[in-house]
Amino acid sequence: MAPEWQNHPVVFFDGVCNLCNGAVRAFLRLDRRQRLRFASLQSEAGQQALRAAGLGTRAFHSMLFHRGGRLFQHSDAVLEAAAAMGGPWRLARAARLVPRFLRDPLYRWVARNRYKWFGKSESCMVPTPGLKARFF
Numbered sequence: 001m002a003p004e005w006q007n008h009p010v011v012f013f014d015g016v017c018n019l020c021n022g023a024v025r026a027f028l029r030l031d032r033r034q035r036l037r038f039a040s041l042q043s044e045a046g047q048q049a050l051r052a053a054g055l056g057t058r059a060f061h062s063m064l065f066h067r068g069g070r071l072f073q074h075s076d077a078v079l080e081a082a083a084a085m086g087g088p089w090r091l092a093r094a095a096r097l098v099p100r101f102l103r104d105p106l107y108r109w110v111a112r113n114r115y116k117w118f119g120k121s122e123s124c125m126v127p128t129p130g131l132k133a134r135f136f
Contacts, residue, residue, distance in 0.1 A: 005045045005066065005136045008037040009084045011077075012049045012064035015040025015124030019114045020063065023078075028131060031085045038135050040124045045136035061111050075103035 011027060013020040024038055039045040041060045049064050050057050053071045065077035065084075072080045075095075082092035095103070127135045 003045060003048050005037065005039060005049070006069070009035055009067040009081070010037045010039055010045070010049070010065070010136065011081050012039050012041050012046050012066070014060040014063075014114075015042045015046075016121050017060070017114055017118070018121060019110075019118040021121070021125045022118070023063070024125065027081065027085075028134070030089070033086060034134065035084055035086065036081060036134070038127075042124055043136060061108070075100065075107040078107075 011024065013024055015021070027036055027038070039049070041047070041050060041064070047057050049066060049071060050059055053064060053073065055062075062073045063077045063081075065072045065081040067080060067084055079092045079095050082089045
């Protein structure tokens with residue numbers, strides 16, 4: 001039986017990264033139709049997604065986005081997650097006109113420096129009771 005997260009569009013993020021947690025809070029605020037679900041890469045669902053992507057279970061360097069049986073990484077994950085919210089956010093896909101070989105190095109540079117620039121928390125973000133249903 002497939003894991004429950006595979007039935008939803010899910011943003012997988014580094015749960016101790018302050019930049020990543022800020023991005024999740026932004027998605028939560030902007031996703032008015034509540035289409036997206038979330039899971040830290042450190043969670044069981046996150047570990048399953050990392051294995052499904054063929055990455056090590058400690059590969060917290062990239063956001064992953066799952067939708068329709070596909071896992072997106074790096075800049076594609078951010079753009080696809082934004083587009084999945086619908087409405088004007090679908091225009092995020094237009095950024096894919098910029099070739100991945102240009103987008104992903106910038107993404108990886110920020111990912112490498114995110115703890116230095118934005119800090120790191122001691123533990124993963126714990127959703128409020130009102131948001132708990134949107135997290136795996």
